[in-house]
Amino acid sequence: GTARADGVRAGGGTRGADGVAVASGARATAVAGRASEEGPVPVISPLVRRLARDNGVDLRRLPGSGPEGLILRADVENAIERGATRTDTAPAPVPSSAPVTDGTRVPLKGVRGAVADKLSRSRREIPDATCWVDADATELMRARAAMNAAGGPKVSLLALLARICTAALARHPELNSRVDLEAREIVRLDHVHLGFAAQTERGLVVPVVRDAHARDAESLTAEFARLTDAARAGTLTPGELTGGTFTLNNYGVFGVDGSTPIINHPEAAMLGIGRIVPKPWVHEGELAVRQVVQLSLTFDHRVCDGGTAGGFLRYVADCVEQPAVLLRTL
Known part of the structure; x- marks a missing residue:
């Protein structure tokens, strides 16, 4: 048997x-x-x-x-x-002489309620999977320092990661898509509208950078700053909070290395960035202290298989480790 x-x-x-x-x-x-x-x-x-x-x-x-x-x-x-x-069908609770207290009840409404509804729908509808890799970000950090030392507007690390992300999506368009359940079709999208997770006093919001694929690092830096300020001030418009096609989640700002985030429905994937910290690393055959980051990709398994997801994440890691790789697609 x-x-x-x-x-x-x-x-x-x-x-x-x-x-x-x-x-x-x-x-x-x-x-x-x-x-x-x-x-x-x-x-x-x-x-x-x-x-x-x-x-x-x-x-x-x-x-x-x-x-x-x-x-x-x-x-x-x-x-x-x-x-x-x-x-x-649970049995009735056994009476007790001790008073029953409910604790503190927090209404699930406003931004928190909207986020709860969206996350619940994502987990209910999307068969997600996550893959991750550690990458040596030392050269990326040096490249950013050189850019900012040359004068002009400062370039943020998030903007460089976003530029890497849009280049990876150009190579793996399956991840810049959504699933049309009624038509039973995968819709691959022509533009990258990049969402990024932003924590505010009102809760988690995901502002969207329109046409991120057509922006350079300086433009991305400026738009990230503008949308972050608007998020903290509570002045984001509905148009700035909707229409995303892919999300970048920099949870490293919270001091954590890794996460398995829930996909921002109806998108097909989310790239997570952990904190960048000095760690022992084998570099050019020698043990050295390098700036290491964990990258994770959560993806909708309906739009692609693990090979595509792994190829996307490996390309992102290669660009983080060797920023010159990105020049091939610029």
Whole structure:
């Protein structure tokens, strides 16, 4: 027999629509008895179990639409939409003589409420994956210092990373796209409208730099500064907060190395930048102290596979380590 994901041995069977083995023969009896509190739950996919657990769905009370009652991912997602969580059938709390306090309640509204809705939709609709790499940013930091020493407007590090990002998107346009669910099409976009995460007293906002692919480092620096000031002052217009095609998230400003950010729906990817710190690094065959940064890419797995995502991230890392690589695409 074969082994189920939960470790229970089972007789032969077929494979369901989601590509996992389903019960047959002797297992059918066990599956049919799913309503029993002691019997096995007819779920094989660990992804389906995790989705249910994270959203509070009680699998024992959920009918499956798969072969012989197997619970599929679609069944759990439908239950989440209906609000069929454990709280629907949870037993009444046992009375206690101690007073029950609710703690402090913070209304989920305004910017925080809008962000919550958008992030929830992104996690619900987008099958995201994340890859990351450490890169030696020493040469990029030196290049920026040389630019700023030459006179003229100062160039920000974020602007250089944005310029690298738009060059990478030109090589991997799959990541500058969105998915049209109704038409079942991937829409690749002609322009890069680059969003960047900005933390304000009102919460997280994502201003958008229009036509970032057509801007040089000085123009990007100026626009990042203008939009950041407007974000902190609360004067961003709806047009400056919408229409992004790709997001750059510099969470290194918070003193952290890495993250797995949630994609800004309906975009297809987000590039994360950690803090740049001195670390031991093998450089030209010798151990040295170099300025190292962790880069992470979270992407919609529907628009591309890991090879494309890895190629994008590797190109970004190569430009960070050797800024002259970027000259090939300018």
